[in-house]
Structure formats: structure tokens, C-alpha cells
Amino acid sequence: MKSNEYPPGPRSTLKRLPERGRYDRSTVHAILDEGLVGHIGFAVKGQPFVIPTAYVRIDETLYLHGSPASRMLKELRKGVPVCVTVTHLDGIVLARSAFHHSMNFRSVVIFGTARSVDDLDEKKRVLDALVEHVAAGRSSDARPGNPEELAFTRILAVPIEEASAKVRSGPPIDDEADLMHPAWAGVVPLRLQAGQPIPDERHPPTQEAPAYVTGYRRGAAPPPE
């Protein structure tokens, strides 16, 4: 049986502010599943590269899509270690002292070894999952990938070897001596918000925008008012 927690490892154990660390799978998965862009780190002869990329989690594997593949592919085929980080910024924390300013955030750092996904069936399954991850319901509306497109699609699989989450939430934590300092203190909450959908202006769709477009949002639904 799989443990509910990722085992702590030398790469993933938080050294600074360890009270912010979370190692349970449900926290790690929720942060990954809300995200759209991950930052993929790999090193070529000691030179680090960090490339933003689309991804989707399926069970305990992260699948990476697109542009990092080209530069990474040759390296990663060899089984080079990668680090994938996903961060949600939830607010800026304005303390009374400059020193205690902070940010509310949720982040996950994953360590693993990437392999190239070359099998067309696996590619198709991942591409569908990726489209669903970006907009749930979309994969049945869009025209599926054909063999030529799937052959051209570059996907890397990163089985999660080690993972840790880091979370800061809540109000500023000022020193007692600063509580009378005459400045407003609190949090400005931030979230990735969807705006009014923009129909393709080059070829305007004749269809109404579906609910996954008009009601687009990331993360859990807000609590009822």
C-alpha cells in the first residue's frame, strides 16, 4: 500500500522554516493539479536551465509538454535528474516592519528522472489528459490528435521520486514592539482570475462558449456565501 506521505529525502526536506513543509500526497497533488505552468530545472555540464512548461499529473508521474523538450530531450534521454517546481501566489503580506513582509503561497518541488514518451498510445493518453487538465471537458470537444501530430508532440515523463510542498498562509507576524507602528497591516489576496472569453477573431466560432470557458477557474470552488 502506498503511504499517504512522500518519504523525506535529502533533496526535498525543508531546511529553512521547516514548519511550512508538507509531505502528504493530497497537499502535493492538489497544488500540482491546480497549476498550469511548471518550472523545469535541469543542468547541462553544471549550467542550470529553468524552463516554464505545461504539464499534467497522472497518478505519481508528471508529464511535461512542449518547448523544454527540444533542449532537454537529448540530455534527459540519458536519464538526467530534473526538478519541477509549481508555485501558486496567494497574497502579499504587508507587515508593519519591512523585515516581516512576506508572501502567501503554495509550492511543490518534485525530483525525478525524466524519460521520453515515444509510444503513440501513451502520447495520446497524455495529450488528452493535458487538455482535460487545462480545461475539464475540452478533450471531447476538440479534434483529437492524429498520428502525425502525436509523432510531432514531445512529451517527457517524470516519475515522482521525492516531493515536498511548502505553504505560507494567514496574516503578517509582526514583532510585539512594532504593533503600534502607524501603518496598515494585512494581506492583499491574489489569485489567477479568468476574464471574459475572447472568441477566435480570425475565424469566429459559431458555437456558444461552453461552461468550462465561461466559468473558467483554477483550484477548488469558493465556499458558498
Add this chain to the structure above:
Amino acid sequence: MKSNEYPPGPRSTLKRLPERGRYDRSTVHAILDEGLVGHIGFAVKGQPFVIPTAYVRIDETLYLHGSPASRMLKELRKGVPVCVTVTHLDGIVLARSAFHHSMNFRSVVIFGTARSVDDLDEKKRVLDALVEHVAAGRSSDARPGNPEELAFTRILAVPIEEASAKVRSGPPIDDEADLMHPAWAGVVPLRLQAGQPIPDERHPPTQEAPAYVTGYRRGAAPPPE
């Protein structure tokens, strides 16, 4: 005189979809200055780490603050190369074909060699700039850092050696043959949106929230309606 463009280098030149690459300083600076969290990549004996961190740009130097410093500091003091990536997600691009789904985004990738900032005056200047970067106007309201706090603050300086931006914007680009596929197509715009400020509930401020809190936003102001 400084060139308006970053010189192309082997690390920063885009290999895939080079038409999305931008090397002019104004584009790179605007993306950096809008961001709040950068993803810092460094390698320790071939193992990459990608750590989200607060930063501020001053001229051609990126200053990194906080948690990556602990793990990185010992490595980076030696002059280890780093990569810093800042990404803004601007929208999801729903094409008629699964294959042409995409995201609108603006990202910057910086390469440089980090040094530790140890001088207290330099630290104070950076901490003020960082607070201003997060909320313009805040540094004159907050209680400034004292020598003990500044000694405890960990800051790394990364002079920008190479930089490139990558930008995708606009509608989906479907193949001609898919234009009659019966699915809505277009863009769901996304932006990091500030919500209602939350006054410090532990020690409620007696001050009104200032304009930089009530009107908080990142990036350029929206065009007038």
C-alpha cells in the same frame, strides 16, 4: 553606451519557435518588474534545484531574497552559475484541434553568477527596493530594517549576463482543415488579480488601507475604457 538588446548567447538563444523570442531590454525588464516570484535554478553536483523566491531588479542586477539563500548560499558563494525564470500566464488558448492548444504567456530566462550581498548599506537599499517592488509606496510606511534584521536578511545578487524573453499572445492558430470542426475556439484570458484586502486579524490596524493596498495590481494599468 549600453545596447538596447541583450547579446544573444548560447544559453539564451531560443531554438524552438524562435519567432517568440525577444531580446530587447525593455521587454525583459517589463516582464521582470511585473513579477513577484522568480524560479531560481542551480545545480549541486549535477542535481538541479528550482526554488521559488522573491526578487527585485535594480538596473542590470536581479536581487534574490530569502529561502533559496540557505541552501544555495554555500554553493553560490563559490560563484556557481544560476538561471532565474519569471513567467506570467496570460491565457489559455483553446484551438479546435487538441494539438494546437496553447497558452498565452510572457517569460524571461536570466543567466548569471550569484554573489552574496553582505554589506549592510547595500542590503538596506535592496530590502527597500524589494518592498517597493512588491507594493510601491510601502517602504516609507513600514518600519525600516534595523541592523540586526539586516544582518539576518539573506540576499543574493545576480548580475544579468544573458537574458531572453519569450512571448505568445493572440488567438489559436488552427489548421485550415479544422476551421469547420464544431467546437468553440478562442482564448480565456488570465491574470493575477488582487482581492479585497484582509486587515491583520490578530492586531487590527487602526489606519485606513492605503491606495497601494485598495488599488493593488501588477503590470501596466489597463487602457481607459
